[in-house]
Amino acid sequence: MRIGTQAFFQGASDTVARWQKELGAMTEALSSGKRISRPSDDPLGMTIVARSHTQLAAGQARERVFEMGQRTLRAAEGALGTVGDELRTVINAALRVLQPGSTGAALQAAASEIRSATETILTAGNAKAGDRYLFGGYQDRAVAFEKVAGVVQYNGDSGQLSVPIGSNRTCPISVSGQDLFNYDGGSGRAVPQVDADVFTLLEDLASALEAEDIDGARVLVDNVRILHQHTLESRAYLGASERRLQMNVDAIADSEIRLHEVLAEEESLDIAQVISEYAVSETSYQAMLNVLSRLMALPTIFDLTRY
């Protein structure tokens, strides 16, 4: 096919433009490190990348929530541990003096020790994690237990602090004080065989010892033992929650690894491959420029005629 001078140079110009466009696209990809920078780069790949990013974001949000939940759980477990220890102290103190031959002074000392343990339990019952009262149920911004006229009142409700772990699924991170300390919220007590809350029970026990009512004290100690067991069970319950939360944290970590693999596959550039392709293209471009420059430097007959 006959090629005119303008057509030759236009063709050369078009070829250079095509190569520059290809090299420019590679340079842009290398500078961003991404294979997909806009939807038109790969619409299907973009949907996979977008959904992976959404799942990653959801997982990272959950992770923050789980970490907060774990801190709250550990605080609640610690408080329950204190409650359990103090209840054990109460039981031991009472059993010591309920042996035959205990003096009145010993009984009084035991009563005093029980009241001291009660104060510690009250403090533990009002334990906080940050600004949240751990055992107030859903009323986590108000003091859970308050002594009014010598009687410890519960200001919370039967709600259970929890964190979301999935679609419409939650994991408890505390227990309500109503259940823990056996208050009657209107639908019965958590431990129905004990017809009193912990604080009332402990005060009754201390009073019985002071009054040297040994038989009465023995019944009350049995109830304390039951509530102590209930506290241990609550602590075990929170322990199971902590394990469950940790499993979810681990699952998220595994999921993140998988999602990062998907993103590496779909979104990230294979830098080594692109660099080697770029090197080849660059060499080809330079060779093409070299050839073009030689062709364009070829003289026309005008240059060779003897003028």
Add this chain to the structure above:
Amino acid sequence: MQIASTGLAAHRTRLEVAGNNVANVSTPGYARRRVLVSALPSVINFDGKEPGLGVLTENIQRMGDRLLLTQINLEMGYLGRAAAFADSATHVESVVAGPDGRGLLDPLNALFDAFADVAADPGAMTPRNMVVTPAEALSDAFTRIDGDLQKAIESNDAELVETVRRVNQLAEQVATINIQIGQAGGRGAGLELEEQRELAIQQLAELCGATGVTRDNGTVDVLIGGHYLVQADEVRPVQLVEDPAHSSLHTVSFANETPPSRMEGKLIGLLDARATTLDQARSELNTFAATFADAINAVHAAGYGLDGTTGLDLFIYDPAAPAATLQLNPAITADPTLIAAASRPDEPANGENALALENLRQTPPAGMSNSLLDTHTDFLAAIGHSINMAVADREARQTVASSLEARYQAVAGVSLDEEAIALESAQQAYLACQRAFQVALEVIDALIATV
């Protein structure tokens, strides 16, 4: 001497034509010229022979190919349409998807992250305050994209107006050249005028899919879809009228059709882009804004704030322009305790409703088959897919147009080497004729001297 002088004239013309070809090697639309010569008819001389009377310059032929030009113009119409559409589609992608190609996905995820933080500690003020920032960022993003699409539509309209002006200007140019060629005596006269006219028609082809039909008298009529744009010296211009779908925008009217059904070129490409990418993108954005707000509000209204308030919308918008007007409820901006995190009243640590809000990240709202983020992802993917198709169409048209142009240049293009040979040939012939003329003069001088 007479014979030599005809040769001098003819070869001088050849020199001029070759020189003109060289001078116009880069002139757009220029087709190389060739001199057609023939021997003058002989008469019998005193010797009873027919030595000939010299050479006659018959014509200067313009080396074009009318059929190829027609094909080129046809293809330029398709290319103009495809290029205008592809350019608009690419611009829509940059507006909607943004510089990172992720559109609204990041602000949406940030909002759902904030809901998750509220669900974890509903009674605390910090996570509630942190809902306001991503909510405002999201509404700003909606407003920005809608505004940019509006600007793109206005820019499309401005380009349409300018293109119609250019079409009518080129049509006037063709009509003027038709008059000039008619005055110059018809076909074959004014080759430069013909080339200007061809160039104008090629530009019209790209702008509106026009085609040229040559008459016997040398004038060219320009038609669009079978209707005259230029008929000899008369122009029937393309009109701009109000777009019935957008009172502030224009559309094109020609030959009593609005828009013309058989027009191609950039004009139609711009109208296509407005209807199928710009308008559609804006419509989808508004639909998504309303759907998003309604889905969030349905869940939020069912929950309770810290003070027991219920039935409150989290987002408000004007149904006539959801994307442009979407914003966080000002009551909630002023008092984040109103964020309905709880599923029951008077339970500050109840975050079940905030959890339900966060679930909308990956769970389809009631009545939908896709989650909100998946809906937006599919929207972005559809834009990407349409761009790829538009760009592929444009490149295919470009390839065909370039191929046709190359074939035309093979016929009409100037080759400097060929013209150099032609110049050398014409020069040597001219010098030879000049020598012949000189010899004839010397012969006559010798005869006169003899007498």
